[in-house]
Amino acid sequence: MHPTDFSLRGALDALAEGAISSEELTRAHLDAIERLNPRINAYITVTAEQALARARESDARRARGEAGPLEGLPLAIKDLFCTEGVRTTAGSRILGNFVPPYESTVTANLLRDGAVFLGKANLDEFAMGSSNTTSAFGPVENPWSRRNDPDARLVPGGSSGGSAAAVAARLALGATATDTGGSIRQPAAFCGIAGIKPTYGRCSRFGIVAFASSLDQAGPVARTVEDCALLLRSMAGFDPKDATSAEVPVPDFAAACARGVRGLRIGVPQEYRLDGMPTEIEALWQRGLEWLRAEGAETVEISLPHTRYALPTYYIVAPAEASSNLARYDGVRYGLRVAEADGDLRDLYERTRAAGFGAEVKRRIMIGTYVLSAGYYDAYYLKAQKVRALIRQDFERAWERVDAIVTPATPSAAFGMDEKQDDPVTMYLNDVFTVTANLAGLPGLAVPAGLDAQGLPLGLQVIGRAFDEETVFAVGAAIERAADFRALPGLRAGA
Numbered sequence: 001m002h003p004t005d006f007s008l009r010g011a012l013d014a015l016a017e018g019a020i021s022s023e024e025l026t027r028a029h030l031d032a033i034e035r036l037n038p039r040i041n042a043y044i045t046v047t048a049e050q051a052l053a054r055a056r057e058s059d060a061r062r063a064r065g066e067a068g069p070l071e072g073l074p075l076a077i078k079d080l081f082c083t084e085g086v087r088t089t090a091g092s093r094i095l096g097n098f099v100p101p102y103e104s105t106v107t108a109n110l111l112r113d114g115a116v117f118l119g120k121a122n123l124d125e126f127a128m129g130s131s132n133t134t135s136a137f138g139p140v141e142n143p144w145s146r147r148n149d150p151d152a153r154l155v156p157g158g159s160s161g162g163s164a165a166a167v168a169a170r171l172a173l174g175a176t177a178t179d180t181g182g183s184i185r186q187p188a189a190f191c192g193i194a195g196i197k198p199t200y201g202r203c204s205r206f207g208i209v210a211f212a213s214s215l216d217q218a219g220p221v222a223r224t225v226e227d228c229a230l231l232l233r234s235m236a237g238f239d240p241k242d243a244t245s246a247e248v249p250v251p252d253f254a255a256a257c258a259r260g261v262r263g264l265r266i267g268v269p270q271e272y273r274l275d276g277m278p279t280e281i282e283a284l285w286q287r288g289l290e291w292l293r294a295e296g297a298e299t300v301e302i303s304l305p306h307t308r309y310a311l312p313t314y315y316i317v318a319p320a321e322a323s324s325n326l327a328r329y330d331g332v333r334y335g336l337r338v339a340e341a342d343g344d345l346r347d348l349y350e351r352t353r354a355a356g357f358g359a360e361v362k363r364r365i366m367i368g369t370y371v372l373s374a375g376y377y378d379a380y381y382l383k384a385q386k387v388r389a390l391i392r393q394d395f396e397r398a399w400e401r402v403d404a405i406v407t408p409a410t411p412s413a414a415f416g417m418d419e420k421q422d423d424p425v426t427m428y429l430n431d432v433f434t435v436t437a438n439l440a441g442l443p444g445l446a447v448p449a450g451l452d453a454q455g456l457p458l459g460l461q462v463i464g465r466a467f468d469e470e471t472v473f474a475v476g477a478a479i480e481r482a483a484d485f486r487a488l489p490g491l492r493a494g495a
C-alpha cells in the first residue's frame with residue numbers, strides 16, 4: 001500500500017505500531033505534491049521544509065510517549081486560515097503578500113494535537129464560488145474525469161476546491177475547509193470524499209479570513225466519515241477570542257460513527273425534489289433512504305416550505321456581510337497597496353481595490369452595498385433577515401418529528417472548467433441544497449454514495465439539530481458503510 005493511501009485512522013494505527021514514521025508519511029505526500037500539484041493546483045503554497053521539520057519533531061514526541069490525538073498526520077490547510085509566518089492569501093491578489101503574525105484558533109488546535117501542515121490549499125477568492133475558478137492563483141482541477149470524455153478538465157467544486165482535490169488525489173490525508181453556503185459539502189461531493197460543516201459556533205472563527213460572519217464555519221474534509229470526526233474533535237471547542245463561539249463540550253465524534261441508526265427518524269423534505277434534477281441523483285437519494293431503513297431507521301416525509309427562498313436569501317445576506325467585511329482591505333494597513341505619487345487617500349483605496357479584487361468579489365461587494373443602502377435596506381436586507389428566520393423555523397418544526405434529514409448534496413456531478421461560467425446565477429444554483437443549513441446554523445455532512453453514468457462521484461447530505469453532530473455522524477457513517485464507495489479518481493498519488 002502506498003503511504004498516501006492511508007485513512008487518518010489507518011495512519012494513526014501505523015504510526016503507533018511503528019510501521020511508518022511521520023517523516024516518511026510526510027515525505028511521501030510532499031513527493032506526490034511535487035509530481036501532481038503542477039497539474040491539479042490544489043496548493044497555493046507548499047511548506048516542505050517546515051513540514052519535514054515538524055514531522056521529525058512529531059516522531060520525537062511519539063518516541064517519548066507524548067503522542068497527541070493527531071500526532072504526525074500530514075494535512076492541507078485552506079488558505080483562508082491565518083498561519084503564523086506562512087503566507088495566507090484567501091485566493092486573492094489583495095492578500096498576495098500577507099504573512100500573518102498569528103495563528104487561527106482552528107489551526108492552533110490542530111498543531112496542539114500533533115498535526116503536520118503540508119501547505120496552504122487553493123480556494124475561490126475570499127471563498128466566493130462553487131468551482132474554484134475564481135482564485136487569483138489559478139483554477140484547481142478535479143482529479144476525477146468523465147468516462148466518455150476523459151480529456152475534459154472538471155472543477156473540484158468550491159470554494160474549498162483545493163482542500164477537496166488534495167484529499168481526493170492523495171496529496172494530504174485530510175484538510176481544513178470552510179463553509180458559508182456549501183463550500184465544504186459541495187467540493188467534497190464533487191471529489192468523492194466526506195466533509196462536515198458543523199453547527200455555527202462549534203469551531204472558532206478567530207483567524208479565519210471573514211466572508212459572511214453569520215454564516216462562516218470551519219470544518220474538515222477527509223476520505224472517510226470517521227476521519228472527519230477525528231479532525232473535527234481537534235478543530236472544535238470554545239474560544240474566548242470569538243464572541244460567537246459556543247461554550248459547549250466537544251463530544252467524541254468518532255465514537256458516534258459506530259452508533260448505528262436503529263430507531264432514528266430520518267426526514268425526507270419534499271422541497272428538495274427539484275424539477276430537472278438528474279434522475280440518477282433522485283435514484284441515489286432513494287437508495288440512501290432504503291439503506292437507512294434496512295439498518296432500522298424510519299423515513300418520514302417532511303416539508304420545509306421556505307426552502308425555495310433560501311438561495312435568494314443567501315445571495316442577499318452573504319454579499320451584505322461580505323461588503324462590510326471586505327471594507328478593511330484599503331491598502332493602508334496590510335496586503336496590496338497601489339498608489340500614485342500625487343494621489344489622495346480616495347485614489348489609494350480605488351486603485352488598490354480595483355487591482356486587488358477579482359470580478360466575482362467585486363460583484364458581491366456591489367450587490368452587498370446595494371442591498372444595505374439607505375433606499376433598499378428594507379426591501380432587500382431586512383426582508384432577507386425575516387425570510388432567514390422563517391427558514392430556521394421550518395427546521396425547528398421538523399425536529400419535532402425527525403432526528404436528522406437526508407437530501408442530495410448537490411443538484412449535479414462535477415462540471416467542466418469551461419461550463420456554467422457565463423452566468424453567475426447558474427453558478428449560484430449549485431448551492432441550492434446546502435445554503436439552508438448555513439442560514440439556520442445547522443450541521444451538514446456530505447458523504448460519497450455512488451457514481452453517475454459518467455463515473456463521477458455523487459454525494460448525499462445529512463443535516464442535524466444544532467450541536468447534534470453525533471447523530472449526523474451516525475447517519476453519515478451508516479450511509480458510508482452501505483454505499484461501500486471504493487471508486488478512485490484517475491489522478492492520484494500511488495496510481
Ligand code: GLN
Pocket residue numbers: 127128129130158159178179180181182183184211318431
Ligand atoms: N458557493 C457559495 C458562494 O459562492 C458558498 C461559498 C462558501 O460556502 N464559502 O457564496
